[in-house]
Amino acid sequence: MFRKIRHWGPPVLLISPTLLLLGVFVYGLLAVNFKTSVTDAHDAARSVGDAPTTFVGLRNYFDLLGNADFQHSLRNLVLYTVVFLVGTMAFGFLWAWLLDRRVRFEGIFRSIYLFPMAVSFIASGVVWRWLLNSNQGEQALGLNRLFQMVGLGFLQNNWWNNVNTGIAAIAIPAIWQLSGYVMALFLAGFRGIPEELREAGRMDGATEWKLYRHVIFPQLSPVALSAVIIVGHMSLKAFDLIMSISKPANYQTKVPAVDMYVLKSSFDYANAAAVGSILLIIVGVLIVPYLIHNHREGKS
């Protein structure tokens, strides 16, 4: 008995504060949040607990999903995620591919491509709001002015102020910030491929393309998966950059995370909680299979 305690005691003791904290602050709060989302706490009195709330089932969820404004947020989220993912994967891969084989000053290129990652979305939003300023012609600033200067004036547009595609413009700074990260992942992936594999391919007379197709791409696929998961889940939680460049109330750039902020500010806790839970489900669809996959691999 005593030996058992000596064996199990210390590890259990050391890890239990963490398990307790995460049990309460992650799993417990997710549950309480869901509980709030199935009530009618739509005003300050009921939200802060001064007035009793009633159980309304999943009505808030159905109302939100049937609401054209919220559908617009979901549509924006999809568009943002697609542009963000395609952009970071394309630039990240291209940069890693360019840097992979014996490049002089590799360290400098790498450091500069990666540096935006060290800056907050709030700080970068300041300069990108200027770059993506929607003024055109005489009053143009930022990229619109740059387009005029290099004779590409026809490219001028109103960027994030476009009702249908504005959110895609917000993905541009996000791509600027995260492509270096994807590059670092791919570069580590490239360098992890044993030289013998490439050599063997060449000995067999494989062309460069075939070498990539059959040797290099398959070796890179776990890295690509990691990159998609990490960038994808960041994208689904997009908030800071939108708050910084646009405004929370702006219809053209709203996404669920921003809606949640607006709803909480107006003390509609039930709907704010419902939006939170919807986001959780969306992120969960992406993350849970990945975690299970890793869990299984860790076991074997």
Added chain:
Amino acid sequence: MTAVAARDLTSPIKPASGGKPSVGRFSVGRTLKYALLLFFLLVVLIPVYVLVITSFKGAGDASPARAWNLPQVWTLENWQTAWDTLAPAIGRTFQMVIPAAIISSFLGSLNGFVLARWRFRGADLVFTLILFGMFIPYQAVIIPLSKLVVDIGLPNGVPTLIFLHVVYGLPITTLIFRNYYQSIPHELIEAARIDGAGMLRTYYSVVLPISIPSFVVVLIWQFTSAWNDFLFAVFFSSSQNGPVTVALNNLANGAMLQNYGVSMAGALLASFPTLIVYILLGKYFIGGLMSGSVKG
């Protein structure tokens, strides 16, 4: 010796194979490659150029026609205004970030050690459940969380934010340390155990001394993410008691007539601490980035 055998956290990207870059050999392919690399380098640096020139422009230099030009007169006015507005918030951010980074690194190290070394049934499941906390959208906990921190009695602002960065930083710090400790040769810990050292003793005298590189990685990671955090900051503090991201966002989006010069000087000021860390300790920074990809 053992530190060398452990997984090298600080250089996850191996150098290119095939020897030194060849010098002086000219080919169209190589030229094109360098041209592309240089082009992207300039594109990535465009926002930096804009930040710097705009922050030094005076009020009379704001004509859109000269938007991309260097300042006619270089002035420190914007920097002075931005500093006066943001300095208290920058101070508070340090007060928040330093304890948050230290506490969560230490807890992460203990957890990582336990999960890597003491095998029990369900250890992997526990680890996966901890990891999930890293990916959740915090929007899904903020409503009850805002009530809970009041119930606990944490004051808004720095104390609440330290607590939140510690708690929600636990998954990533645990992950990085666990991956690192799993790469330590098992014999090392076995030897300590055979010598009769208990778990705490083993941790303190064997594991901790060789954990320095991963501590640096985790500290930097936590420092950067807490410094750059806006989500918790905007929900749990104000520009009077909150960190620099909230103050900067207020400065840039506030009621004040849009003054790009001041906001850009402010953005640079708010970014210096993390940029300095990145420049001085870049390789450790990359180490943290890579471990974000779960399997490390």
